[in-house]
Amino acid sequence: MQIGLVGLPRAGKTTFFNLLTDFNLPTVYNPAAEPHAGSATVPDQRVDFLAALYKPRKIVHARIAFTDIPGARINESGARAALLLNEVRVADLLVQVVRAFPCSDGGVSLPAGPQPHRDLLDYATELILADMDAVEKRIERIKNRPKIKKDDLGQLAVLERLLKALEQEQPLSDIKLAPNEQEYLAGQAFLSNKPLIAAINIDEDQFAAGDYRERDQVIAYAQRHEIPLIEICAQAEMEIGRLSPEDRAQFMAELGSVETGLERLVRSAYERLGLLSFFTVGDDEVRAWTVRCGVTARQAAGKIHSDIERGFIRAEVFHFDDLCRLGSAAKVREAGLFRLEGKDYLVRDGDIISIRFNV
DSSP states (O other), X not given: OEEEEXXXXXSSHHHHHHHHHOOOOOOXXXXXXXOEEEEEEOOOHHHHHHHHHHOOSEEEOOEEEEEEOOOXXXXXXXXXXXXXXXXXXXXXXXXXXXXXXXXXXXXXXXXXXXXXXXXXXHHHHXXXXXXXXXXXXXXXXXXXXXXXXXXXXXXXXXXXXXXXXXXXXXOGGGOOOOHHHHHHTTTOOOGGGSOEEEEEEOOHHHHHHTOOTTXXXXXXXXXXXXXXXXXXXXXXXXXXXXXXXXXXXXXXXXXXXXXXXXXXXXXXXXXXXXXXXXXXXXXXXXXXXXXXXXXXXXXXXXXXXXXXXXXXXXXXXXXXXXXXXXXXXXXXXXTTOOEEEOTTOBOOTTEEEEEEEOO
């Protein structure tokens, strides 16, 4: 999973990136900054439990990749703008970091104060304008072909419908398309249709108060467009993350947070993208695997190795919750909760799976 951190300048994207990845990049605003890439371990206490139980030689958590995309305008021209636009396009999920904390930084004051609702609207407009440009160019290319085929006419009808919505300032995520219409758009990545999470960046006082300027408007906007919303105190959490584990727990408690920003973001990202985790366990290795909801046992086997998918016979399955409750795989088996499943079994979040295969 590739997550792009986006938003307007001075929203705190790099601070949030440092918090997520344990990097130590400068956070002073730089209009010529380049994108930065990093990754983080997906926090999952189930992996820790399994590792303590099986004591494997190797422990592999799922990982998540992040790109800190500088806050330039999407619709600017030039090589750098094209590079930043491409970073936005290739992301599986966008996290818009929105500034709500009241202060000035880098010698630049904000006389009107933070306006998180306006910033959400402004960035949504940026995405819509980028999509409008892409759709118009696609329509023009089809119309300029020497011969327009039947499929071209179908695609043209869908594109013209999308363009009309964009001209009315509707993000494409709000447009419902039939399966046959979606087929016409295969391979085309429109920005306003990308899964999006809004991360409202607040300070410690706002976090403690549970309030900030335009909060009601922000929540209403997120609900209207079905955008998951998380509130983070990136600067404080970044500083806390550099402490020892004991001090970190104490300061997080004083901040009034039971979850880190990374934990809240990962949970929202998995829900937004429809992802789940299954596990493989043993003396050699305990590993978490990330797949989409609705994946079959055979497809999950392919996540482990293509040969295992090709030679799939059956899956031995039991659930983490049963293992946690009963304390051992042997007791799970005694309780009749150990199952043999076929290739079409739909994997559930928390399944512990061993694949029988023959190649």
